[in-house]
Amino acid sequence: MTETHVGIYERLAIYRKAEVALRDFFSATNYCLPNCLQSKEKWGRPKNIGCCNGNAFEFLKGKKDAETRKTIKEFKRLQKENAACQNHREGECDYHSETGCQIERYLSPLCLGFVCSPYSIHLKNQYHIMYSSYGAISLLQGILEGREKLEEVNVWLTKVRKATERVKQEQNKKGELEEIVI
Ligand code: SF4
Ligand code: SF4
Numbered sequence: 001m002t003e004t005h006v007g008i009y010e011r012l013a014i015y016r017k018a019e020v021a022l023r024d025f026f027s028a029t030n031y032c033l034p035n036c037l038q039s040k041e042k043w044g045r046p047k048n049i050g051c052c053n054g055n056a057f058e059f060l061k062g063k064k065d066a067e068t069r070k071t072i073k074e075f076k077r078l079q080k081e082n083a084a085c086q087n088h089r090e091g092e093c094d095y096h097s098e099t100g101c102q103i104e105r106y107l108s109p110l111c112l113g114f115v116c117s118p119y120s121i122h123l124k125n126q127y128h129i130m131y132s133s134y135g136a137i138s139l140l141q142g143i144l145e146g147r148e149k150l151e152e153v154n155v156w157l158t159k160v161r162k163a164t165e166r167v168k169q170e171q172n173k174k175g176e177l178e179e180i181v182i
Pocket of ligand 2: 051052053054055056057093094095096097100101102103111112
């Protein structure tokens with residue numbers, strides 16, 4: 001993709017739009033908390049950690065051009081401003097707590113876009129949604145680097161919102177089914 005001249009605050013605003021859409025999607029699917037974070041143990045790790053067993057939020061590579069460096073610096077500042085750091089516990093990310101991640105806004109691309117394999121299979125089997133962690137993380141990173149075209153981000157946003165609607169509709173249907181059984 002070619003270099004664009006999208007400024008820092010425009011990049012951050014686009015990122016927030018993507019973040020809100022993805023958080024809505026993940027929240028609608030409600031997978032991590034019951035299936036992983038509340039489980040007694042997952043893949044040999046202690047309770048409640050999930051995939052937050054390291055400071056994945058620090059992984060913000062970014063191209064080395066000046067505008068991207070400034071964007072990432074501001075992104076990190078905003079992230080810190082919108083998060084409560086926990087007392088560090090061995091084997092966990094600094095932002096991880098009993099109730100999950102404490103970053104409320106400006107979650108880093110890797111943290112925001114990643115879903116593990118069981119989650120991805122659940123999305124496919126349950127909702128026929130083929131979610132690509134790699135695609136999402138790369139797009140989020142691209143927004144911060146100013147290399148992602150707005151039209152492409154908008155196409156992706158439309159798909160995420162459509163997927164969210166599908167999840168909500170399917171869950172409503174399930175709700176109706178459960179009522180009949182009762
Ligand atoms: S993405 Fe997977 S490993 Fe990470 S918290 Fe969710 S269910 Fe657990
Ligand atoms: S920043 Fe949040 S999502 Fe990322 S690893 Fe830490 S607790 Fe997990």
